[in-house]
Amino acid sequence: MLGDVSVKAAHMLSLPKVSNFFCKLIQRVAPKSYQQAHGEVYVTQKxxxxxAGDQVRFLARSFAVPGNHLGQQSHGFRWPYGPTAIITPFNFPLEIPVLQLMGALYMGNKPVLKVDSKVCIVMEQMLRLLHECGLPVEDVDFINADGKTMNKLLLEANPRMTLFTGSSRVADKLAFDLKGRIKLEDAGFDWKILGPDVQEVDYVAWVCDQDAYACSGQKCSAQSIVFMHENWSKSSLLSQMNELAARRKLDDLTVGPVLTFTTEAMLEHMHKLLQIPGSKVLFGGEALKDHSIPSIYGAIKPTAVFVPIEEILKDNNYELVTREIFGPFQVVTEYKGSSAPNGIGCP
Amino acid sequence: MLGDVSVKAAHMLSLPKVSNFFCKLIQRVAPKSYQQAHGEVYVTQKxxxxxAGDQVRFLARSFAVPGNHLGQQSHGFRWPYGPTAIITPFNFPLEIPVLQLMGALYMGNKPVLKVDSKVCIVMEQMLRLLHECGLPVEDVDFINADGKTMNKLLLEANPRMTLFTGSSRVADKLAFDLKGRIKLEDAGFDWKILGPDVQEVDYVAWVCDQDAYACSGQKCSAQSIVFMHENWSKSSLLSQMNELAARRKLDDLTVGPVLTFTTEAMLEHMHKLLQIPGSKVLFGGEALKDHSIPSIYGAIKPTAVFVPIEEILKDNNYELVTREIFGPFQVVTEYKGSSAPNGIGCP
Amino acid sequence: MLGDVSVKAAHMLSLPKVSNFFCKLIQRVAPKSYQQAHGEVYVTQKxxxxxAGDQVRFLARSFAVPGNHLGQQSHGFRWPYGPTAIITPFNFPLEIPVLQLMGALYMGNKPVLKVDSKVCIVMEQMLRLLHECGLPVEDVDFINADGKTMNKLLLEANPRMTLFTGSSRVADKLAFDLKGRIKLEDAGFDWKILGPDVQEVDYVAWVCDQDAYACSGQKCSAQSIVFMHENWSKSSLLSQMNELAARRKLDDLTVGPVLTFTTEAMLEHMHKLLQIPGSKVLFGGEALKDHSIPSIYGAIKPTAVFVPIEEILKDNNYELVTREIFGPFQVVTEYKGSSAPNGIGCP
Amino acid sequence: MLGDVSVKAAHMLSLPKVSNFFCKLIQRVAPKSYQQAHGEVYVTQKxxxxxAGDQVRFLARSFAVPGNHLGQQSHGFRWPYGPTAIITPFNFPLEIPVLQLMGALYMGNKPVLKVDSKVCIVMEQMLRLLHECGLPVEDVDFINADGKTMNKLLLEANPRMTLFTGSSRVADKLAFDLKGRIKLEDAGFDWKILGPDVQEVDYVAWVCDQDAYACSGQKCSAQSIVFMHENWSKSSLLSQMNELAARRKLDDLTVGPVLTFTTEAMLEHMHKLLQIPGSKVLFGGEALKDHSIPSIYGAIKPTAVFVPIEEILKDNNYELVTREIFGPFQVVTEYKGSSAPNGIGCP
Known part of the structure; x- marks a missing residue:
């Protein structure tokens, strides 16, 4: 049955009219370019x-292994949790809730879904589409609430499992409140390491730009530090990254508001980094101008700061350099020789 | 890419206009009721x-297992055969060729497809639909030919693998000609065994009727013999089976022409069975009347013949009773006691 | 490498001298019959x-799925947690720690192992055997401590995952302390339901006896309630269960000390049950006599108490009847009709 | 049960006394060094x-997928063929028959096993060891016969599947006689391609030597041609290969008799190659001296012949160069530039 719902909903999302509607709706609430919003709709469709078809029932495939005697068998079945909860963030208003919600439903759970209240209109519309495609209205509870209310609901409803995507601060509190009956979608301060072989500089520059600045850096996988071998310094990589960053503008939302850091907070962080000997701004490093973004949000140009690797390795700098800024901000450094930089362990 | 073709083609087949077109096209060439033809279209759609989506690429999933030393690994990949051939029969003009063709394509093969020439118009139309949905025209070679020509083609083209669905006579010849580079879809004289617990007689009667007489018995899985425990003889099973068989009529193709046995051949087989002591006709056993089916095809009423189980076990009768008649014909027998009838091994 | 350790250790455990040593060592610290202790050694060996062989490396099998472009692939790998902790209970001094420890090692983790301090000598000897079979001594940290010390160690060492088998009280505390970074081996108040078809009474009685009284009922899967259809009441089931229970004696440890309930606690629980109208003792219900079991442990005869099913369904009785007694104690009840008793949901 | 047989037999083969017995027995009948024979015993043990343990039963794991209605399920089971036949060659007298025989037994088949009559004493002894370890004597039929008799047996016994490892000539005949009910272990003229990056020359030379000359080249995977990038010509690769080949001697069976080609046949093949312009002997190219190998077998020094790649690509030379010589003989060639040599497709 859910196979039918899935294939119908996928078909709806493949229609230009519907796809366009969701792209624009996403852009209304999240600072994404049309292309990026479209990527979200497309991934959801796929x-x-x-x-589709029988793939949902294949998820529930069980097995049996024979024993020593006639009739003796070991069976393995997959069981749903039953009552579950899903809490999703602002940065992917369609993709994250749909994928997590459908996953819960496919395995037979009864989920209550809470989407970040700034963007939940997208999922509200998507639920109507799913209902139109045959999803029974009683299969999902959809709640619009602030975090405090949701926390109370979780404590009272006591779901068997909660799936949370969001800040590590809230994750910690929930892990505690729910005594560990929680799954967390992981995030972090992400690294990109460029080895000694310099090739396809265009492509690498484009990937660095997308990784660091798409959605104004508000992705769990946003590149936060680049380790480049000295061979790359001699290439056009940095200048190309600079050019690509410079093309980003508010008009088409290739750069946009940062929802969890103010402009001041981000610039202050940058200034602290610049006090490290040898540090310098590669590009960006200024507030956006001529915009109407409210001051409770952040608005800076895509920014890259160079910090020497010897300095990063010092204890008092390490914490600072690897602090996660959920915005268009990255650190670049350089290493020499034939092996990876000593003393840096991936966290 | 083939994931996209699949989901589009499935959507097309879900449209009433398209589905109806194929149902009627199937009925033009194969003796099936509308419902049965629709079943074929529906299975193909599913x-x-x-x-859909990424499921085609998941088929090509590879694996790696670590060895004892750094860098030592065992890899397993799935490779296509390359040039392959598919030969499909008359009784499922859409389902069998589509499933087997797409399977070959999904794994990266280049198949040549031959469908039985009496029904190949269905697949010819389906190929046009697949092309419309994005299948490159050069991916499949479609040939309309008789068996002799196809045999010559196979010997000259020497495909790496041939998938054949059809008579065991041709299968034997091909296995020989192709030195075993062939996969055969299995068939046979099929059995149904009813144990001592009598329940849901309505449903069992309906299943027996469908298994034996749908598509005029021209299915590889058509029920050719029913072993019923004596408890079932006392139930209304046989009278219900008789009633259901009597409802079948030419008008809606719930009974139709038999393409591989003439009326005379089927009735002659029945008369041989009736010479076994204790045998009797349960129902049917007559030629159809008032029809325009050419005499090279068969046309009999859905028929059931009872043969005592002691007689079936005799060597000279066993061969006769278990001869496969690819038409609306079945044998019924009865056993007593608490265990399965002695001396009967499933072939 | 661990494949070699496993096959060697398994071979050692298959030697009668070694197997006998561990059986007797288990009997010294846990109230089990020789046969039961031997079962534990045998399961560990299997x-x-x-x-053995390459099976450990097969656990680390990875996969790859092709993408849309040459070189684009999705890879899935299995990673160890790294530092982990394992805490195991008194009732299976060999089987539980070996299976859980080896599982952790096979996947590349560095575990610290704590076995209940009353029985940890068994695992201490087993570790020496594993070292002899090639397990590097630095691969496992083995700690002998009380729960309080272990709790402190966990909070300070902060392992990535802790596997706990034991009481639900401690499990709750640990889930809280470790913010959910814990896996719990499940347990509970277990049920056995006998349907209307009475057959193989001997075997069923033997299974009931083993399930309820082996290891003096100190197994997570110990049968705590039997629902028998009224047809079984007319059979010799209860009298056979009584006979089997009566054969159990202290000499061969087929009955033994209960480590987590005193004799008084168990008898008091029984007396509360007997105040329910219609309840009665089927057999047992007395303290063991002529023994040297210290009074901090429990010592009662294998006991069964009948409670009418209508009474169990009453709210105030339900909690009492389904209280888990980790000893040789079970409740028996009876139901009528063709379906399962109404209103009883498996917890 | 077969899990127990396997673990016991593996343990036996791990005992130095037993392992040594089989190594020497292999050396009596096959031209292998002690180390190579030991490799065969070791692989068989692993x-x-x-x-071991439950792994055999895991092979018979079945699955079930839920349908649309209560009780509707699709089940998949693995079935044995029943009567099967296994025919194995002279070059791995222990490894090939044990692996193929046990595989057949694990899945529940009843195999008849024929090992090449020159070497079958090894498997005869191994069967006695398996019987000692608990394999029922009636589970395997072991036949010592020539090919003609075995062919007759196959035609009369008509096994459901035959597994053949041996020459392509016999494989072709069997595929025909058995109408394809045969599985063939693949072989061929094998290639090694060295790219432009020269590194670890010692190791590469050692691998080339082992691949080409171990077991006097009588392995299905024996390297028959080396394509080296011109960069390798400037390295010490060829001289190191020469040195390694020169160390091989009859005394320790690092070189030995060739069972399927005479000395004359191999030297004649070499002389034909040397008529190609630019060809030359790199090393070897002479008959062995001072030996007692009967003249029906072959006896030449490990030989490498260089043929220019332009000549190999010519039609009349290609067939000659890629003819498989199942002995210590290989062709070496060289290519230039950054990509693989044009026009050479792997067969």
Missing amino acids: FLENF | FLENF | FLENF | FLENF
């Missing part, structure tokens, strides 16, 4: 296609 | 849905 | 055999 | 370990 996910739904993956569970 | 199969295509199963390979 | 587990180790399952990971 | 294979048996892989099927």
Whole structure:
């Protein structure tokens, strides 16, 4: 049955009219370019296609292994949790809730879904589409609430499992409140390491730009530090990254508001980094101008700061350099020789 | 890419206009009721849905197992055969060729497809639909030919693998000609065994009727013999089976022409069975009347013949009773006691 | 490498001299019959055999799925947690720690192992055997401590995952302390339901006896309630269960000390049950006599108490009847009709 | 049960006394060094370990997928063929028959086994060891016969599947006689391609020597041609290969008799190659001296012949150069530039 819902919903999302509607709706609430919003709709469509036909029932495949005697068998079955909860963030208003919600439903759970209240209109519309495609209205509870209310609901409803995507601060509190009956979508301060072989500089520059600045850096996988071998310094990599960053503008939302850091907070962080000997701004490093972004949000140009690797390795700098800024901000450093930089362990 | 073709083609088949077109086209060439033809279209649609999205690429999943030393690994990959051939029969003009063709394509093969020439118009139309949905025209070679020509083609083209569905006589010849580079879809004289617990007689009667007489018995899985425990003889099973068989009529193709046995051949087989002591006709056993089926095809009423189980076990009768008649014909027998009838081994 | 350790250790455990040593060592610290202790050694041996040869490396099998472009692939790898902790209970001094420890090692973790201090000598000897079979001594940290010390160690060492088998009270505390970075082996108040078909009474009685009284009922899967259809009441089931229970004696440890309930606690629980109208003692219900079991442990005869099913369904009785007694104590009840008793949901 | 047989047999093969017995027995009948024979015993031991414990039953794991209605399920089971036949060659007298025989037994088949009559004493002794370890004597039929008799047996016994490892000539005949009910272990003229990056020359030379000359080249995977980038010509690769080949001697069977080609046949093949312009002997190219190998077998020094790649690509030379010589003989060639040599497709 959910296979039918999936294939119908996927087909709806493949229609230009529907796809366009969701792209624009996402852009209304999240600072994304049209292309990026479209990527989110497309991934959601493909996910739904993956569970077309009988694929949902294949998820519930059980097994049996024979024993020593006639009739003796070991069986393995997959069971749903039953009552579950899903809490999703602002940065992917469609993709994250749909994928997590459908996953819960496919395995037979009864989820209550809470989407970040700034962007939940997208999922509200998507639920209506799913209902139109045959999803029974009683299969999902959709709640619009602030975090405090949701926390109370979780404590009272006591779901068997909660799936949370969001800040590590809230994750910690929930892990505690729910005594560990929680799954967390992981995030972090992400690294990119460029080895000694310099090739396809255009492509690498484009990937660095997308990784660091798409969605104004508000992705769990946003590149926060680049380790480049000295061979790359001699290439056009940095200048190309600079050019690509410079093309980003508010008009088409290739750069946009930062929802969890103010402009001041980000610039202050940058200034602290610049006090490290040898540090310098590669590009960016200024507030955006001529915009109407409210001051409770952040608005800076895509920014890259160079910090020497010897300095990063010092204890008092390490914490500072690897602090996660959920915005268009990255650190670049350089290493020499034939092996990876000593003393840096991936966290 | 084939994931996209699959999901589009599945959507097309889900449209009433398209589905109806194929149902009627199937009915033009194969003796099936509308409902049965629709079943074929529906199964084909669901199969295509199963390979929507990324499911095609998941088929090509490889694995790696670590060895004892750094860098030592065992890898397993799935490779296509390359040039392959598919030969499909008359009784499922859409389902069998689509499922087997797409399977070959999904794994990266280049197949040549031959469908039985009496029904190949269905697949010819389906190929046009697949092309419309994005299948490159050069990916499949479609040939309309008689068996002799196809045999010559196979010997000259020497495909790496041939998938054959059809009579065991041709299968034997091909296995020989192709030195075993062939896969055969299995068939046979099929059995149904009813144990001592009598329950849901309505449902069992309906299943027996469908298994034995749908598509005029021209299915590889058509029920050819029923072993019923004596408890079932006392139930209304046989009278219900008789009633259901009597409802079948030429008008809606719930009974139709038999393509591989003439009326005379089937009735002659029945008369041989009736010479076994204790045998009797349960129902049917007559030629159809008032029809325009050419005499090279068969046309009999859905028929059931009872043969005592002691007689079936005799060597000279066993061969006769278990001869496969690819038409609306079945044998019924009865056993006593608490265990399965002695001396009967499933072939 | 661990494959070699496993096969060697399994071979050692298959030697009568070694097997006998561990059986007797288990009997010194846990109230089990020789046969039961031997079962534990045997299961441990079979587990180790399952990971002989290359089976350990097969656990680390990775996969790859092709993308849309040359070189684009999705890879899935299995990673160890790294530092982990394992805490195991008194009732299976060999089987539980070996299976859990080896599982952790097979996947590349560095575990610290704590076994209940009353029985940890068994695992201490087993570790020496594993070292003899090639396990590097630095691969496992083995700690003998009380729960309080272990709790402190966990909070300070902060392992990535802790595997705990034991009481739900401690499990709750640890889930809280470790913010959910814990896996719990499940347990509970277990049920056995006998349907209306009475057959193989001997075997069923034997299974009931083993399930309820082996290891003096100190197994997570110990049968705590039997629902028998009224047809079984007319059979010799209860009298056979009584006979089997009566054969159990202290001499061969087929009955033994209960480590987590005193004799008084168990008898008091029984007396509360007997105040329910219609309840009665089926057999047992007395303290063991002529023994040297210290009074901080429990010592009662294998006991069964009948409680009418209508009474169990009453709210105030339900909690009492389903209280888990980790000893040789079970409740028996009876139901009528063709379906399962109404209103009883498995917890 | 077979899990127990496997673990016991593996343990036996791990005992130095038993291992040594089989190594020497292999050396009596096959031209292998002690180390190579030991490799065969070791691989056989590890294979048996892989099927210790419950691993055999895991092979028979079945699955079930839920349908649309209560009770509707799709089940998949693995069935044995029943009567099967295994025919194995002279070059691995222990490893090939044990692995193939146990595989057949694990899945529940009843195999008849024929090992090449020159070497079958090894498997005859191994069967006695398996019987000692608990394999029922009636589970395997072991036949010592020539090919003609075996062919007759296959035609009369008509096994459901035959597994053949041996020459392509016999394989072709069997595929025909058995109408394809045969599985063939693949072989061929094998290639090694060295790219432009020259590194670890010692190791590469050692691998080339082992691949080409171990077991006097009588392995299905024996390297028959080396394509080296011109960079390798400037390295010490060829001189190191020469040195390694020169160390091989009859005394320790690092070189030995060739069972399927005479000395004359191999030298004649070499002389034909040397008529190609630019060809030359790199090393070897002479008959062995001072030996007692009967003249029906071959006896030449490990030989490498260089042929220019332009000449190999010519049609009339290609067939000659890629003819498989199942002995210590290989062709070496050289290519230039950054990509693989044009026009050479792997067969």
